Amino acid sequence: MCGICGFTGNGDQSILETMMKAMAYRGPDAAGSWNDEEGVYLGHRRLSIVDIADGHQPMLTEDASLVLVFNGEIYNHRELRRDLESHGVIFRTDHSDTEVLLHGYRKWGRSVVDRLNGMWAFALLDRTRGELWLSRDRFGKKPLYYARRHGEFYFSSELVSLCHHPAIRCEINPTSLVSYFAHGYVPAPGSMVSGVEKLPAGHNLVYNLTDHSTGLERYWRFEFAPQMNWVNRPQALSEALIEKLYAAVSTRMQADVPVAVFLSGGIDSSSVASLAMTASKSKNVKTYSIGFEDKSFDETAYSSDMAAVLGTDHTNEQLTVAGCLELLDDVYTHLDEPMADSSLIPSFFVCRLARNQATVALGGDGADELFAGYDPFKALGPAHLYSRFVPTSVHGAITNLIGKIPVSHRNMSLDFKLKKFLSGLGYEPRIRNPVWLGTLPPGHLSRLFGNPMDPEIVYAEAIAAWEASGAENDIDRTLQFYMEMYLQNNILTKMDRAGMLNSLEVRSPFLDINLVNLVRTIPAELKFDGRETKYILKKALAKVLPVEILYRRKKGFGIPIGQWFKEGSLSINPDALDGLVDTDFVKRIYTEHMNGQADWRSFLWAHFVLERWMQQPLFISGS
Numbered sequence: 001m002c003g004i005c006g007f008t009g010n011g012d013q014s015i016l017e018t019m020m021k022a023m024a025y026r027g028p029d030a031a032g033s034w035n036d037e038e039g040v041y042l043g044h045r046r047l048s049i050v051d052i053a054d055g056h057q058p059m060l061t062e063d064a065s066l067v068l069v070f071n072g073e074i075y076n077h078r079e080l081r082r083d084l085e086s087h088g089v090i091f092r093t094d095h096s097d098t099e100v101l102l103h104g105y106r107k108w109g110r111s112v113v114d115r116l117n118g119m120w121a122f123a124l125l126d127r128t129r130g131e132l133w134l135s136r137d138r139f140g141k142k143p144l145y146y147a148r149r150h151g152e153f154y155f156s157s158e159l160v161s162l163c164h165h166p167a168i169r170c171e172i173n174p175t176s177l178v179s180y181f182a183h184g185y186v187p188a189p190g191s192m193v194s195g196v197e198k199l200p201a202g203h204n205l206v207y208n209l210t211d212h213s214t215g216l217e218r219y220w221r222f223e224f225a226p227q228m229n230w231v232n233r234p235q236a237l238s239e240a241l242i243e244k245l246y247a248a249v250s251t252r253m254q255a256d257v258p259v260a261v262f263l264s265g266g267i268d269s270s271s272v273a274s275l276a277m278t279a280s281k282s283k284n285v286k287t288y289s290i291g292f293e294d295k296s297f298d299e300t301a302y303s304s305d306m307a308a309v310l311g312t313d314h315t316n317e318q319l320t321v322a323g324c325l326e327l328l329d330d331v332y333t334h335l336d337e338p339m340a341d342s343s344l345i346p347s348f349f350v351c352r353l354a355r356n357q358a359t360v361a362l363g364g365d366g367a368d369e370l371f372a373g374y375d376p377f378k379a380l381g382p383a384h385l386y387s388r389f390v391p392t393s394v395h396g397a398i399t400n401l402i403g404k405i406p407v408s409h410r411n412m413s414l415d416f417k418l419k420k421f422l423s424g425l426g427y428e429p430r431i432r433n434p435v436w437l438g439t440l441p442p443g444h445l446s447r448l449f450g451n452p453m454d455p456e457i458v459y460a461e462a463i464a465a466w467e468a469s470g471a472e473n474d475i476d477r478t479l480q481f482y483m484e485m486y487l488q489n490n491i492l493t494k495m496d497r498a499g500m501l502n503s504l505e506v507r508s509p510f511l512d513i514n515l516v517n518l519v520r521t522i523p524a525e526l527k528f529d530g531r532e533t534k535y536i537l538k539k540a541l542a543k544v545l546p547v548e549i550l551y552r553r554k555k556g557f558g559i560p561i562g563q564w565f566k567e568g569s570l571s572i573n574p575d576a577l578d579g580l581v582d583t584d585f586v587k588r589i590y591t592e593h594m595n596g597q598a599d600w601r602s603f604l605w606a607h608f609v610l611e612r613w614m615q616q617p618l619f620i621s622g623s
Helices: 013-021 077-086 097-115 159-163 174-183 228-232 234-252 267-279 300-310 321-332 344-355 367-371 376-389 392-402 414-424 429-437 442-449 460-468 474-500 513-519 535-543 561-567 583-594 601-614 617-622
Strands: 002-008 030-035 040-046 066-074 118-126 131-136 145-149 152-156 196-198 203-208 214-218 259-262 286-292 313-319 360-362 505-507
Touching: 002 013, 002 066, 002 118, 002 159, 013 030, 013 040, 013 159, 040 066, 040 118, 066 097, 077 097, 097 118, 097 131, 097 203, 145 159, 152 159, 159 196, 174 429, 174 442, 174 474, 174 601, 228 234, 234 267, 234 513, 234 535, 259 267, 259 344, 267 300, 267 367, 267 535, 286 300, 286 344, 300 313, 313 321, 313 344, 321 344, 321 601, 344 474, 367 474, 367 513, 367 535, 376 429, 376 474, 414 429, 429 460, 429 474, 442 583, 460 474, 474 505, 561 583, 561 601, 583 601
Parallel strands: 259 286, 259 360, 286 313, 360 505
Antiparallel strands: 002 040, 002 152, 030 040, 066 118, 118 131, 131 203, 145 152, 145 196, 203 214
8 A cells, every 4th residue: 555646747856755755654664766858757655565575666667668656455466467477477576466567557458457356546657658547446445636737747646745746736626615515525536626636436547748638538337237136046145245255355354464354343344354254364353443432422332242252352442532632633634635524533543543553454345335324225215205295385394393303412313314304305316315415405505605506516426426327216326326426535535544644554345346246236125125224235144243233223433523513622713714605604503503503513524624624834835
């Protein structure tokens, strides 16, 4: 796991080194750079995981015609190596996945990505063709930003690193600011900085060094291919799922450094931990979890019980209010792009905990998106009936009535869920999910920015994902939204940053491409049967996990930010974004939250995070 960066044209070695230094935590073990007389500069920071002795980067072919900087892990690199060796390829390293990628390109061209099982973001310079090829993995586990200026090209794993090049001014993109307060993140291909883009998941980009043109292509997209015969063969499907998941876990435990497992006590992490124990030769799997003082957010009883059942070497620590506040500067003054998912804090904490003894950790990310595990799936049916039978005029009255229910800041309280549910019902189905998950609905966004907001524009990426599914049911349409939007831009971004800020690589067995290709064939009704989320996954795991774990209520991984704002443990400066938003509107809803009149926790946290991000010296000097 690493950080990569580079540029073409004007610049020198000192600029490259500054860009590399800005993300040194992504690769604390080694640094390498390369440049040529044509003005191409490539930099790499290394976190040594595989082939520690030989896998140094940038890596070149013997004739120096190909140069590669690579961030990620290719889990099937041994199989690909054997295939390449059978075609006469001679390797110089013992088992480097980087060299496999380098020779794989020479053999198969850019179609090599179709053969990869793993996570990646890389830049490969083909000096013969005069092209720089950038690629990002299918789901967007590894980040990659880029920019173009006056015929020159710049890229980096992190936005702040990219902004260390003097050609990039770290100025807020007004359109992205709206997206940020709509979603809590900036969806790809946008970024918070004007003129800088994220390479979307499942995409390649080719920059031509001669005519300075760029070509963007999608090489993969999550697509449904339901096989209805699974409905009559649930046992066979369950067995196939366990087989694929076990293979994914087993493969991801392979490393030349210690590997740990995150264990929250939910079915996703518990299944990974259980299969890891089966796959481990030593049966000495280290698991980690954290708890909270507020018991409505705490899951440590479940994680401790699960660890005892499995026999893992378990470590659990409690995150207090004081401990959380201490972490804020560590996290948000180093975060390369603002994101308003408050679970980044406990994620950071558990990554730091695991890093004491491990360099790699396995988690359960991706299961909710693949198997319809989120609460909004339970809201789809009621939302359809509500929209069909409740007139718009009555909806307003119901919303006002529910709004009078006293605010509770307990985790997933009834008033919170009811108000969230109603917030999305004033809009058509294709934008309900982003409204439910966002920090402010469209009407309040309009007030925040003092201009009418067109939902078709604000939620353009979400609408595109919804419509791309090609499905005739709202379950699969919603799954497509979660897979393309929420997973890429929120969940995976959060875990990449939480892990990398602690120099820890986080792996996601549920996103193994062989498992995903099986899940794509599962009909919607086997994922959510109208009552039970993750229906078929729970059936498959019945022989792996205790029933108490399989069917317990989902809590998530949040922290009580609503209560912390109300009691003053957290606060915002309502004038901090003066000139960008209507600060009078911010003051009004801040007062409503403090007085217990409304629950604006999501917006206040988004504001808080953005304030901290803007305090970075690079941003101030750039603006």
